[in-house]
Amino acid sequence: MDRIPLLLLQDTEAEDNAQLQRLLLLGACTAGVIESEWERIQHRNPTRLYLTRPQLMPNPQVESAWMHLWHGQEGCAFITTMGVDVATFDYILKGPGRFQETWDNTPIPHADVSSRGAPRLGGRSLDAASALGLVLHYLSFSVMH
Numbered sequence: 001m002d003r004i005p006l007l008l009l010q011d012t013e014a015e016d017n018a019q020l021q022r023l024l025l026l027g028a029c030t031a032g033v034i035e036s037e038w039e040r041i042q043h044r045n046p047t048r049l050y051l052t053r054p055q056l057m058p059n060p061q062v063e064s065a066w067m068h069l070w071h072g073q074e075g076c077a078f079i080t081t082m083g084v085d086v087a088t089f090d091y092i093l094k095g096p097g098r099f100q101e102t103w104d105n106t107p108i109p110h111a112d113v114s115s116r117g118a119p120r121l122g123g124r125s126l127d128a129a130s131a132l133g134l135v136l137h138y139l140s141f142s143v144m145h
Contacts, residue, residue, distance in 0.1 A: 030088060050080070056068075070129060081137055
């Protein structure tokens with residue numbers, strides 16, 4: 001049996017610790033941004049935990065609530081529905097973790113389809129931004145309620 005040099009094990013452990021520290025720092029920064037944005041909005045209107053008329057759909061038969069929210073790109077609406085502002089949403093979608101890249105390159109598992117097959121983006125009802133919005137909305141409301 002080959003032995004792994006102790007120095008290599010220490011390097012791997014150091015790299016793991018450095019990665020963990022980076023993730024913790026990213027999480028703390030993200031939480032700080034969300035909290036400061038939330039405080040700014042609350043300071044402006046402390047009782048506002050709802051959407052206003054400009055954030056609602058003018059014609060619900062034409063587009064979905066998500067499409068209206070996505071095209072509006074309003075920070076307050078994003079925070080109210082998903083718990084993050086537009087910049088944080090874009091960072092999660094396209095930043096270092098690349099939610100969009102993972103979503104677009106990972107096939108959705110089905111019993112009758114190979115897990116090694118190529119993803120069929122045209123066959124999905126949600127694009128990456130819509131899927132992320134749905135996940136954040138679920139997480140935001142499961143934490144609040």
